Amino acid sequence: MNLRALSEHLGLSQTTVSRALNGYPEVSVRTRQRVSEAAQQMGYRPNHAARGLATGKAGAIAVVMRTAAGQSADPHYGEFLSGVGEAAMSLGYDILLSPVTRETEEATFRRLAQSGQVDGILLSSPFISDHRITLLDELNIPYMVHGRDGARSKLYPFLDIDNKGAFFEAARLLIGLGHRKIGFINGLGNLNFANDRALGVMDALAENNIEVDPALITNGEMTDEYGYRITAKMLDRANAPTAILCASLFIALGAVRAIYDRNLKIGSDVSLLAHDDVIPYLKPENFRVPLATTRSSIRAAGVRAMQRLVAGIDAPTTDGEVWPVDLIVRESIGPASQG
Amino acid sequence: MNLRALSEHLGLSQTTVSRALNGYPEVSVRTRQRVSEAAQQMGYRPNHAARGLATGKAGAIAVVMRTAAGQSADPHYGEFLSGVGEAAMSLGYDILLSPVTRETEEATFRRLAQSGQVDGILLSSPFISDHRITLLDELNIPYMVHGRDGARSKLYPFLDIDNKGAFFEAARLLIGLGHRKIGFINGLGNLNFANDRALGVMDALAENNIEVDPALITNGEMTDEYGYRITAKMLDRANAPTAILCASLFIALGAVRAIYDRNLKIGSDVSLLAHDDVIPYLKPENFRVPLATTRSSIRAAGVRAMQRLVAGIDAPTTDGEVWPVDLIVRESIGPASQG
DNA sequence: TCATTTTTTGAAAGCGCTTTAAAATTTGAA
DNA sequence: TTCAAATTTTAAAGCGCTTTCAAAAAATGA
Numbered sequence: 001m002n003l004r005a006l007s008e009h010l011g012l013s014q015t016t017v018s019r020a021l022n023g024y025p026e027v028s029v030r031t032r033q034r035v036s037e038a039a040q041q042m043g044y045r046p047n048h049a050a051r052g053l054a055t056g057k058a059g060a061i062a063v064v065m066r067t068a069a070g071q072s073a074d075p076h077y078g079e080f081l082s083g084v085g086e087a088a089m090s091l092g093y094d095i096l097l098s099p100v101t102r103e104t105e106e107a108t109f110r111r112l113a114q115s116g117q118v119d120g121i122l123l124s125s126p127f128i129s130d131h132r133i134t135l136l137d138e139l140n141i142p143y144m145v146h147g148r149d150g151a152r153s154k155l156y157p158f159l160d161i162d163n164k165g166a167f168f169e170a171a172r173l174l175i176g177l178g179h180r181k182i183g184f185i186n187g188l189g190n191l192n193f194a195n196d197r198a199l200g201v202m203d204a205l206a207e208n209n210i211e212v213d214p215a216l217i218t219n220g221e222m223t224d225e226y227g228y229r230i231t232a233k234m235l236d237r238a239n240a241p242t243a244i245l246c247a248s249l250f251i252a253l254g255a256v257r258a259i260y261d262r263n264l265k266i267g268s269d270v271s272l273l274a275h276d277d278v279i280p281y282l283k284p285e286n287f288r289v290p291l292a293t294t295r296s297s298i299r300a301a302g303v304r305a306m307q308r309l310v311a312g313i314d315a316p317t318t319d320g321e322v323w324p325v326d327l328i329v330r331e332s333i334g335p336a337s338q339g
Numbered sequence: 340m341n342l343r344a345l346s347e348h349l350g351l352s353q354t355t356v357s358r359a360l361n362g363y364p365e366v367s368v369r370t371r372q373r374v375s376e377a378a379q380q381m382g383y384r385p386n387h388a389a390r391g392l393a394t395g396k397a398g399a400i401a402v403v404m405r406t407a408a409g410q411s412a413d414p415h416y417g418e419f420l421s422g423v424g425e426a427a428m429s430l431g432y433d434i435l436l437s438p439v440t441r442e443t444e445e446a447t448f449r450r451l452a453q454s455g456q457v458d459g460i461l462l463s464s465p466f467i468s469d470h471r472i473t474l475l476d477e478l479n480i481p482y483m484v485h486g487r488d489g490a491r492s493k494l495y496p497f498l499d500i501d502n503k504g505a506f507f508e509a510a511r512l513l514i515g516l517g518h519r520k521i522g523f524i525n526g527l528g529n530l531n532f533a534n535d536r537a538l539g540v541m542d543a544l545a546e547n548n549i550e551v552d553p554a555l556i557t558n559g560e561m562t563d564e565y566g567y568r569i570t571a572k573m574l575d576r577a578n579a580p581t582a583i584l585c586a587s588l589f590i591a592l593g594a595v596r597a598i599y600d601r602n603l604k605i606g607s608d609v610s611l612l613a614h615d616d617v618i619p620y621l622k623p624e625n626f627r628v629p630l631a632t633t634r635s636s637i638r639a640a641g642v643r644a645m646q647r648l649v650a651g652i653d654a655p656t657t658d659g660e661v662w663p664v665d666l667i668v669r670e671s672i673g674p675a676s677q678g
Numbered sequence: 679t680c681a682t683t684t685t686t687t688g689a690a691a692g693c694g695c696t697t698t699a700a701a702a703t704t705t706g707a708a
Numbered sequence: 709t710t711c712a713a714a715t716t717t718t719a720a721a722g723c724g725c726t727t728t729c730a731a732a733a734a735a736t737g738a
Contacts (some may be wrong), residue, residue, distance in 0.1 A: 001453075002724055013688045018726060028686060045453035048396070050724035052388030053693045060435070067424045068572035072619045072638060078417030085406045094456075096399070096432040099424035114340075117433075140453055152580035250620050253592075280411045281562040281589050288596055294483040299411060341694055352718045357696060367716060389694035392723045 001044045010038050021046075052116065060094040061171055062118040064108065065101040066253055074222070075250065076277050076298055080124060080146065085301025091310050093119075106135060113139035120309045122146065128192045142316060144309035146301060150192045155318035159305045163193045166294040166325035167200030167245065170273050172325065174243045175208050177270060182216065183234045183241035185251050189219035197275075199249060213239075222247055227254025235262055235270070242336045246274035249282050252291060265278035265289075271333040290330035298321060340383045349377055360385075367456060391455065399433040400648055401457040402529035403447065406438040413561070413636055414589065419463060419485065422641025430649050432458075452478035457650045459530050461485065467531045481655060483648035485640060489531045494657035498644045502532045505633040505664035506539030506584065509612050512666065513546050513582045517675035518610060521555065522573045524566055524590050528558035536586060536614070552578075561586055566593025574601055574609070581675045585613035588621050591630060609673040629669035635662060 007017040012035070020027045020035035027035075038044075050054050063084060065073065071137055081097075088095050100108045109132065112118050120142040121134055129151035136143040137156065145158035167184075175183055184201050187194035198217060204210055216234065220226040227246060234241050235258060246252040252274035256266065264270050266289040276284050276293035278300075284291035301323070308321070346356040351374070359366045359374035365372075377383075378651035391397050392454075402423060404412065420436075427434050435457050439447045448471065451457050459481035462471055468490035475482040476495065484497035513521055523540050526533035537556060544551055555573065559565040566585060573580055574597060585591040591613035595605065603609050605628040615623050617639075623630035640662070648658075 003726095004724075014725080015689080015727080016687055019687090022726085026686065031686080043449075043453065045450055047392070047724050048454040048456035049388045049391030050693090051726075053386070053695085054724080054726040056693075058388070063436075065421075065424050067421060067428055069425060071421075073417050073421040073424075075414055075417060075618075075620055078412050078414060078420070081417070081436070082404075082410075082412040084408060085404050085412075085436065086408060089406060089438040089440070089443070095436040095438065097402075097420070097424065097436045099428040099434065101428070104428070110382075111384055114382070115387040117387035208398050225620075225622065225625055228625060252627070253621075257625070260627065279414075281564075282416055282592075283564065286563055286567060286593070286596070288599065342696095343694075343702080354697080354719080355717055358717095361696085365716065370716080386694050390696075392725085393694080393696040395723075522709090 001042050002047065003011060003044075006039060006042060006044050034271065036288060044159070058115065058117055058119050059092070060096045060118045060173070061088070061120040061122060061306070062098050062112045063122045063124070064105065065097050065099050066105070068101055075279065076222075076248070077124070080277050080298050080302040083297075083299035083304075084122065084306045085302075086299075087303040087306035087310075090293060091307070093306075093310060105132070109135055113141040120144070120307060120314050122309055124305075126192055127190045128195050130192070132283065142309065142313045143310060144305050146305045147191075147193055148320065150195055154318070157312055157316075157318055157320070159301060159308060159323070160193070161296040161301065161323045161325050162167065162178040162195035163202070163325070164200040166275070166296070167197040168204050169200075169325075169327050170245060170294050171201045171204035172207070173329070174245070174271060174273065174333065175204060175210070177243075177271065177333065179241075180207075180210055180336070181239060181241040181243070181270045183231075183244040184217045184221050185230045185244065185246050186217060187222050187247045194219060194295065201245065216241055222251050224250050224254040224257075227251035228258045229254070231255040231258035232261070233274045233307070235259070235264070241270075243271035243273070243333070246272070248282060249274050249276055249279065249284060249291070249293075252284075252287070253282075258286060267331050267334045269337055272337070273333055284328075285330065289332050292333045293328050294327050294329045295326040340381050342383075345378060345381060345383050348373060348381065359471060382596070395455065397456055397458050398431070399435045399457045400427070400459040400461060400645070401435045401437050401451045401465070402461045402565070403444065404436055404438050405440070405444070407440055409631035414618065415429070415561075415587070416463070418616060418618050419637050419641040422636075422638035423461065424641075425638075425643045426642040426645035426649075427544070430646070430647060432645075443660070444471070448474055448478065452480040458652050461644060461648055463520060463644075465531055466529045467534050469531070470669055479483075481648065481652045483644050483651060485644045486530075486532055487659065489534055494656075494659070496647065496651055496657055496659070498640060498647060498660045498661045498662070500533070500635045500640065500664050503539040503542070505614070505666065507543050508535040508539075508664075508666050509584060509633050510540045510543035511546070512668070513584070513610060513612065513672065514549065516527065516582075516610065516672065518580075518582040519675070520552070520580040520582070521577060521585040522570075523556045524569045524583065524585045524594065525558050526561050526586045533558060533586060540584065555580055561590050563589050563593040563596075567597045568589035570594040570597035571600070574598070574603070580609075582610035582672070585611070586617055588613050588618065588630070588632075591623075591626070592621075595626060595628075602635060606670050606673045608676055610675070612672055615667075623667075624669065626671070628671050631669045631672045632667050633668050634665040 007014045039158040124146035126149045130149045148158045148160045218230050273292040276295040278297035284293045346353045359371045463485035465486050465488045469488045487497045487499045612631040615634040617636035623632045
């Protein structure tokens with residue numbers, strides 16, 4: 001059932017039928033009504049490719065997903081995607097999820113941009129200096145970055161949270177409570193958000209003339225296992241930290257385990273503070289000792305990033321947008337114990 | 340840069356250029372070489388819509404994602420999607436992630452099927468009796484179901500794990516250890532996999548003449564919070580279970596917390612066994628007391644489901660495929676304590 | 679009533695690709 | 709050298725839609 005068949009059935013031209021269905025004003029009410037009903041009844045749906053060819057619009061945006069055999073998606077990514085999806089639906093867009101490896105990524109970007117398969121590209125969690133942003137600029141396609149590139153001077157549209165500020169405040173809070181030895185179990189070191197967080201922590205230490213102990217700042221994939229391993233190592237060394245910052249709740253999950261393993265008490269023996277991306281199935285207030293957090297919904301960021309991307313298709317901008325981060329105090333932090 | 344421009348540049352017809360680029364045999368080696376180089380050099384990419392219009396193929400499959408404002412994706416879903424993505428990439432397909440609400444779902448299915456935007460549809464986690472499968476059948480588009488519809492008599496292509504068998508074996512194991520009061524914290528009751536698991540547990544109970552206590556089988560969304568709440572409730576009642584089955588590791592996370600809250604010991608006071616979808620950032624062997632599990636990789640299922648969907652585009656089948664589930668014993672289960 | 683304006687409809691071109699049918703060229707056997 | 713067969717290339721149609729430009733129909737006003 002295509003437009004021609006439908007218009008022949010109605011005894012009208014394709015032009016009129018097309019206009020009636022797409023809400024153009026130069027169609028009489030009666031005709032529009034008649035066309036709508038017939039379309040409904042005959043189950044007509046416009047062919048996507050044909051429409052795309054005629055209009056030059058795809059009605060979809062691309063989100064690139066890094067995949068490798070056996071390597072899973074980051075749980076935070078799923079939450080972000082869920083927000084993107086919510087916005088996409090309400091905006092009438094589809095999401096093209098393009099799985100790539102590091103090797104195929106550039107070619108995929110080029111293909112997506114130049115084949116007209118999508119109207120825009122969403123990039124998330126860029127590296128400290130990310131050539132993909134340069135590439136997107138070159139490709140001349142609307143794009144939006146969730147996170148930002150720390151090493152870039154040119155303006156480009158992004159949405160990020162104030163990672164540096166958040167971890168500065170968190171570290172400062174712990175220092176205020178008397179902590180001098182603060183461990184920081186961070187995300188992967190090449191990711192810009194992790195770097196920003198480290199900068200925030202180091203600023204707070206510097207402000208208080210505390211020397212940075214490199215062994216107390218680590219980078220790794222944000223999993224329970226990593227949290228456990230590093231916390232165990234930190235607690236078992238001679239000069240153990242009295243407070244630990246975690247870049248994610250999953251890390252905190254492992255940290256909690258390592259702390260309990262050693263029969264230490266959270267909030268008194270060891271203070272614990274983690275960043276909370278607001279993942280509904282893992283809540284800091286549900287930890288055995290409710291967890292102090294820096295909090296920012298990654299899902300809300302997905303919604304907003306998608307909205308801005310779509311807005312930018314018609315009206316490009318290069319605005320950076322930085323969200324403040326809440327600091328939420330719960331029982332997992334307390335004054336430094338007198339070691 | 341389109342095909343016409345490229346062919347004019349080369350002094351060849353569009354036909355020849357198209358054939359050269361698409362690997363058709365009736366092009367001389369010399370010509371093909373010349374065309375490839377020019378295409379490369381001029382950065383030519385075929386227009387996706389035009390190709391789709393001409394061939395009737397989309398090169399993408401749809402995965403439907405249920406979204407609602409503020410409601411997040413299930414973490415298991417992200418893992419499944421990651422597997423689908425891996426397979427999609429190696430097969431050269433894109434994934435169209437279609438966000439829907441319950442209300443828009445049917446219309447979206449129809450649109451996807453009839454607009455030719457995708458070549459197939461992947462449906463995951465069907466309900467016990469799921470009209471969406473009937474709909475897909477009607478729409479006459481290749482599809483594949485991850486999971487299955489318990490109430491269906493007609494054949495259709497699916498891939499599922501043996502949920503019933505897995506939970507039958509798990510319950511039987513606990514019964515063999517002397518447990519009579521076994522709690523089962525299950526997933527949402529309208530989902531078929533949850534229903535299958537309940538059937539397995541009830542079969543094992545029936546086999547041993549143990550009466551089913553309805554208060555010991557619950558349905559809910561598979562989160563830490565739910566696990567905590569139900570476990571607490573079960574442990575606090577007069578006739579508390581000595582063993583608890585959880586439908587997911589996230590539920591187990593909460594269950595563990597509730598058990599420790601009561602100063603009970605996992606493996607001796609309370610036995611705990613959960614289903615493990617093999618989520619890399621949350622491993623049962625990393626629980627404080629390593630967790631006994633039924634195990635099946637949901638990511639691997641995603642890979643396979645995608646492969647079968649794509650295979651089914653050219654050669655439709657209606658085969659159901661059921662994977663066995665491993666039962667892995669770890670320290671979290673032990674003989675029933677003499678209450 | 680008829681010229682004029684406004685409203686409604688239609689013919690046809692074009693989006694960029696694939697593919698059929700036909701033409702041009704090369705090859706090889708007689 | 710010749711002609712049929714095999715190889716290589718091309719013209720043109722068609723995929724299903726949108727949109728420009730033009731025409732027809734209806735409404736308006738003097």
